[in-house]
Amino acid sequence: MVLTPEVEAELKDPFGQLIPGPEDEPSHAMSEVLAQTLKGVMDP
Secondary structure: OOOOHHHHHHHHOOOOOOOOOOOOOHHHHHHHHHHHHHHHHHOO
8 A cells, every 4th residue: 555645644643632651562552541531521
C-alpha cells in the first residue's frame, strides 16, 4: 500500500483526546479513558 503525502500528513496529526503515558504500557491510558467515560456517564 502506498500513501499519498496528503494522507500521510493527516495520519500524523492526532485526533481525539491524547492520554499521556508510556507507550509500552497502554493499560494506563485505557484506565484513564474508562475513568473519564464513567465520570461522564455518572455526572448529569
